[in-house]
Amino acid sequence: MNRExxxxxxxxxxxxxxxxPDVERSARLLGxxxxxxxxxxxxxxxxxxxxxxxxxDEEDLMIESLSSVDHIVRxxxxxxxxxxxxxxG
Numbered sequence: 786m787n788r789e790x791x792x793x794x795x796x797x798x799x800x801x802x803x804x805x806p807d808v809e810r811s812a813r814l815l816g817x818x819x820x821x822x823x824x825x826x827x828x829x830x831x832x833x834x835x836x837x838x839x840x841x842d843e844e845d846l847m848i849e850s851l852s853s854v855d856h857i858v859r860x861x862x863x864x865x866x867x868x869x870x871x872x873x874g
Contacts, residue, residue: 792858799814810854814854819852
């Protein structure tokens with residue numbers, strides 16, 4: 786799965802959670818100007834884990850990792866890359 790596919794899926798997930806037709810990649814999701822509440826963040830994490838067949842450890846999940854679509858995409862790319870590396874060795 787390439788970055789564009791990950792980005793498209795993450796954007797669709799976030800938009801659906803927010804009940805919006807589309808979400809800007811740079812939109813602030815968490816933090817002072819964030820649009821996600823704690824319950825929605827838990828739903829987001831569960832959905833990402835299911836969609837990308839990944840398990841995110843608590844220590845991996847930092848506010849910055851989930852603060853925007855761009856950050857989530859980067860986080861997933863790194864997680865998938867690390868998982869591939871662990872499986873190949």
